[in-house]
Amino acid sequence: MSSVLQQNSPPAKIDWPALGWAYLFFWYFSGIHHVLLQLAGATIFAGIRQATIASTLWLIPLLLFPNRTRQISATIGIILYLFSLVSLGYFCIYRQEFSQSVIFIIFESNAAEASEYIAQYFVWWMIPAALIYSAGAYFLWRRIRPLCLSRRTAWILVTLIMLFLFAYPNYRLLRHSEFSTALAAETIEKRMEPAVPWQIIFGYTQYRKQLAGMQQLLDQNNSIPPLNKFKDANAGFPATLVLVIGESTNKQHMSLYGYARATTPRLDALRKELAVFTQVVAPRPYTIETLQQVLTFADQENPDLYLTKPSLMNMMKQAGYKTFWVTNQQTMTKRNTMLTNFSQQMDEQIYLNNSRAQNSREYDSNVLVPFNRILLNDPAERKFIIVHLLGTHMKYDYRYPTEYEIFKNRTGLPDWVRDDQVPVINSYDNAVLFNDFVVSSLIGAMASSQANGFLVYFSDHGEDVFDSPGHAILGRNESKPTPPMYTVPFIVWSSEKWRALHPRNFAGQLERRYGTSHFIHTWADLAGISFDGFDPSKSLAGKDFKERPLLVGDPGAQQALIDLRTLMPVD
């Protein structure tokens, strides 16, 4: 009877409260999770915005079939509710967002491990919390009533929602004639991902896709023949060699390199034990692109060699080391397929960061416990450990706990720094200070373990934190290169035993201008390894070192390569 009435005399106005309750009901399942993530300071704001937008999708069936409002909303609600329990449960345990990396970890570890974890983290309050959450959903569902609109208004709203969700995000693509359905689908997927159930559904499909990509890279790596005429001067001797790869740390912000603020007090105190190289630069201002060269024989002139020649990881395995990859960087994102492939070339992997967004809160102190465990408990006589840090990556204030919030005003900053730049520089310097704690703790752990070997630390690339003339640049941009984006800290620490067995004098070498794209030769030289293709003139610590142009830029566009020396001050 009422539906007949509606069709004969459609109400002139939209029933906004009904629409509002329905929307709130659907938003609830994604929104609560994101509000909690925000309150916990776990991630950036984009997630909550995207989840809020994506939740409008579920209004469409309600608008189209008002007669079935309760059944439709109940069905969608139950599905969203069940998915949201997974992400909320994950949040309760880890205070982090559910992501495809989590799925990767779940499938990598066995069921027993996973249930042990859950048992360990289960707390009594989770039960009442789940009950309150469920009661909230039921309360909202009870408020839902049919959206009484004329068919015409309903269709207009549906069209607007569709345009908003699917066409608007691709508007820019269309304008730049880069449009393809795959690209459009990816844009939409990215936008929908923070909301349930897409978080888990897309997370799983992406996990499958990246796993396939990674497997392909690994298979390719497995088919590469080993290095020829391989010689290891230390063959048979126990040794622990450690490579610590930092992230976005600009040496100009380290007191170890003369910065006015005491941002690296612990490394400063260790200075006598360190070889501090001062003129080292990264080839590219991005993690993957740089490490693709740093950890392989690829360089700016031969950027594809990482696909056809053994990597540093392969080399160390060939030398008989047991190899470990400990990382606080994200595990399984589209960008990180290459990194995960590198990590899988090692014997053991320890993945410590499962965030969806790189800009999530995660502290590098995560690496210390597994690092110590490998040093002290693993029985292998020869170990090669790569520790990959999040370092001082944006967002800077997510990189350090509150005890490290030391730089709070403009003390120690030059006069030309603008007031609005001060908080950013302060948080970056606090992140450098925490990085100092992490790197020096790794050195300390190595020293107290009595391991025989050395540790090399450098950052994958730098970061411009208003350091350039003009002082307005923040971050990195390959098309507008400035030295702070590329100049990196580079230090070598050796154990007493190692120094006694391998006396080296770095004194005359510390000012050498060097690009980390040739790092594999430096590492081989330090480790006493040689082979067909080893070039001692490309070793930073080599007797026959030869200075080369410090090429930076995208090697895909050779004319875009420039010699960074032309931008660096002569000293």
Ligand SMILES: [Zn+2]
């Ligand atoms: Zn990086």
